[in-house]
Amino acid sequence: MTTDTNRLPFPAEPTEAQRAAIERITEGPRGGISGPFVPLLRSPELMTRLQLVGETIRFGGVLDEDLVEVVVLTVARHWDQSYEWAFHHPIALSKGVSPDDVDAIGRAERPSDGRLATMWNLVDELQRTKDVSDATYAEAVAVFGEERVVGAIATAGYYTTLAMVMNTARTPPPEGPGAALPW
Known part of the structure; x- marks a missing residue:
């Protein structure tokens, strides 16, 4: 994978919906926003719901x-x-x-x-x-x-x-x- 240009960096001026999504993820066990959640901010509702799946998998799932x-x-x-x-x-x-x-x-x-x-x-x-x-x-x-x-x-x-x-x-x-x- 080419990583020369980050196509979807953190938004310079997050929208209200993006700020709410950032706050929600920051208050959870992740404690912040990074990696895939930065580009996913372009769709705050999707990011919020998807990160809840990940939260279940990593912090409360059935696998060791x-x-x-x-x-x-x-x-x-x-x-x-x-x-x-x-x-x-x-x-x-x-x-x-x-x-x-x-x-x-x-x-x-x-x-x-x-x-x-x-x-x-x-x-x-x-x-x-x-x-x-x-x-x-x-x-x-x-x-x-x-x-x-x-x-x-x-x-x-x-x-x-x-x-x-x-x-x-x-x-x-x-x-x-x-x-x-x-x-």
């Missing part, structure tokens, strides 16, 4: 935190999404995903940890083929159960949406010391 991060990094790698990768790389490490497994995901390879590998298989196959084989689905359900499989698919869909928004907007990665992009 390490699994959420495996899904996010897998999607980020699939979409070559620099912001998602740089933002979530340190979070994944802090949630217990090993550096070797994070590096493997960055190379578009299966992690070595068994349950993380099962999650990666599900999300990677869905992203690459737009489908999930019976074998991959059965393995995921056996390891995680139907509720968490659905949660994983919804998480992948949410972060795919954000990746598409940021790739179109050319949202730059967060400033500061971040993880080197593996692609």
